[in-house]
Amino acid sequence: MSHAMTYNSALPDPDYDHAYYDGVPAKRLFAWVIDVLIVTLITLVLGVITLTALLWIWPVVYVTVAFLYRWGSVATWSATLGMRLMNLQLRGRTGHVLSTGEAAAHTGLYLFLSASMILQLVSVGAIALSQRHQGLHDLILGTAALNRPQ
Template structure:
């Protein structure tokens, strides 16, 4: 149940274009994560080069968890005017942000789950991906 989220029938403006904005935000976030990982390589005495995919995964996990906690949006999502809200309509707390990041990470690691998630975003009433459905979260347009 999603008690505090805007009703998509009554307040469609909260959900208009969110899926496309999330896709663009994902590209921005991926570039930021890659750039951050590259900048951090010297601080690992260049050992991160030997396990760069794992290092990239860790940097991405920390980035997503830390930016979703409290603010409810990654920097890419903020640039696109989108934020995640929990089932009560509040910004994500650290625990929910952690589990959302875990769900995202699993869906990225298991490609069929990512396909399911994208299809769910395109077809569901609130544009929710797989992790959003499980946690009761939704991405909405940030209203000023």
Template sequence: MSFTMNDTYDALPDPTTQPAFYEGVGVKRLLAWVVDTILIGVVAAIVASIPLFLLWFVFPLVFLVVSLIYRIGTINAFSATPGMRLFNIELRTHQGQRLDGSTAALHTIGFMIASAFFIPQVASVFLMLMSERGQGLHDMFTGVVAINSPGRH
């Protein structure tokens, strides 16, 4: 799989002519989310245990901070979290480029907000299942699309 990038707004692979980039991405994103949540939970538990287990009293806050650092850092570095990389998917901007730090941060914060409230969460899942490119609310807001990694099978 390969695609060319140009200066137009829609430099992403077309889901109609290049469906291989979008096949199974919804399920892979769900599985990646499970893997990432487990990894974040393990790291958060370790961090919460370091100062004589005192951070266990504020574990949800520790989990949130670890999640933000984990997601922003890995998406900035690889345009994917470790869970996404495991399932061979990555995030791209509407211009077909990998995400930079500010886009990774904006996408992560949008994801956190959408995940925190029931209606936006349900709307995101619905949109991922029904939209042409499988984008959730936070994806649409930031102009990001998840695709099968180009050149990796």
């Protein structure tokens, strides 16, 4: 796979480097399901450890765990555990893996947009229809989920 450049991004061009984007929407869906299960399990374990005290504030705990899980894994590997299992990796506008700050911005924007059903549906539509299969948060930040280069 070559690294053809496009207009204002160093991300691989989907017309010339389509292997980077093959199957990405389905892989993102499966990665998302895995990540939701992991965050839910962590939140439940925290609830049990605290003798259900944290379950009284489930939404706050869930969003906090989701942010820390996504941010930590994206900052470390430029992918969540679900993405890694699906052989995906997030890349920034420069084509490089995401920095800690970019990972925080990506995670924060993702969670913010996920709070609205309409924006979440727009994001899913963008993943399905855009050339690079970018969600709304990816389009705003210039990031993309790619098949991890070998």
